[in-house]
Amino acid sequence: GPKVLQIPSHQIIDMGQMVTLNCDPVSNHLYFYWYKQILGQQMEFLVNFYNGKVMEKSKLFKDQFSVERPDGSYFTLKIQPTALEDSAVYFCASSLDSQAPLFGEGTRLSVL
Amino acid sequence: QQQVRQSPQSLTVWEGETAILNCSYEDSTFDYFPWYHQFPGESPALLIAIRPVSNKKEDGRFTIFFNKREKKFSLHIADSQPGDSATYFCAAKDSNTNKVVFGTGTRLQVLP
Numbered sequence: 001g002p003k004v005l006q007i008p009s010h011q012i013i014d015m016g017q018m019v020t021l022n023c024d025p026v027s028n029h030l031y032f033y034w035y036k037q038i039l040g041q042q043m044e045f046l047v048n049f050y051n052g053k054v055m056e057k058s059k060l061f062k063d064q065f066s067v068e069r070p071d072g073s074y075f076t077l078k079i080q081p082t083a084l085e086d087s088a089v090y091f092c093a094s095s096l097d098s099q100a101p102l103f104g105e106g107t108r109l110s111v112l
Numbered sequence: 113q114q115q116v117r118q119s120p121q122s123l124t125v126w127e128g129e130t131a132i133l134n135c136s137y138e139d140s141t142f143d144y145f146p147w148y149h150q151f152p153g154e155s156p157a158l159l160i161a162i163r164p165v166s167n168k169k170e171d172g173r174f175t176i177f178f179n180k181r182e183k184k185f186s187l188h189i190a191d192s193q194p195g196d197s198a199t200y201f202c203a204a205k206d207s208n209t210n211k212v213v214f215g216t217g218t219r220l221q222v223l224p
Contacts, residue, residue: 031210043156043201043214056209059113091155093212100146100203101212103155 002026004104006092007074012110018080021107023092025075032075033093033101034067036060043091049075079109087111114139116204118215126223131189133218135202138183142204146212147176147187149198156201160187192222 005024013019025032034046047057047067054067064083069075075094079086089108093101118135125131135145146161162169162176162185169176173192178185189196202215 033212035214040150040152040199042216043203045211045213048209048211050210056206056211095210097210098144100144100148100158100161100205102158105155 002102004092004094004102006090006104006107008107009105010108010110012112013082015084015111016081018078019082019109021077021079021090021092021109022074023076023094023104025092025094026102029094029096029102031055031095031097031101032067032069033095034077035091035093035103036088037091037106038088046077046090082109082111084111114142114204114206114211114213116202116213116215118202118218120218121216122219122221124221124223125192127192127194129192131192131196131220131222133187133189133200133202133220134184135186135215136182136184137204139204139206141206141208142213143207144205145176145178145185146203146205147174148201148203148214149196150201150217151198159200189220192220194222194224196220197222 007022032049036044089106091106092104095101147159148156150156160171173190175188
């Protein structure tokens with residue numbers, strides 16, 4: 001079946017560095033999402049994206065965060081600069097309208 | 113801030129019993145209610161979903177009961193199996209922004 005691909009699966013960086021998490025959504029999906037999950041706890045909504053624009057972002061989506069999908073390529077989440085509390089698993093998801101998002105396998109981000 | 117409340121936080125049942133997981137919400141802009149399960153180290157996977165036009169949705173051993181007036185919905189897992197042991201998340205999608213908000217999760221353990 002269709003899959004959302006996330007690259008890399010694990011990223012280790014030093015605090016203060018920039019990191020870009022990449023997501024390849026399902027090809028015909030229109031809505032894209034990023035979620036943050038710490039230690040298997042709650043799935044926390046960060047942001048959703050449609051037609052080249054952010055639709056809504058949560059309080060967790062700090063000023064250091066940004067998203068884009070240039071020319072239909074990867075949907076990316078950039079964090080610059082990173083902080084220790086950014087360590088988590090970040091899940092990308094995509095969907096058609098009126099459907100439940102399909103999730104990727106996640107990127108585990110470790111900020112040292 | 114939009115939220116979905118979920119209970120119990122953890123639930124243990126014997127094999128063959130019915131597990132009941134509960135969720136509630138307040139926002140009337142929510143129009144789609146999926147349930148996901150998540151195994152350790154994996155991403156959330158869609159189980160079953162319902163729209164408020166229905167008060168019940170069945171798929172095999174999984175049934176959603178939906179009470180629009182009280183803004184409550186529940187997942188019943190009939191004939192629970194040890195392989196059902198996982199964390200279950202209810203969620204709700206906002207009709208205006210397509211934002212999908214997750215509940216806090218229920219950790220289900222099915223004992224043989």
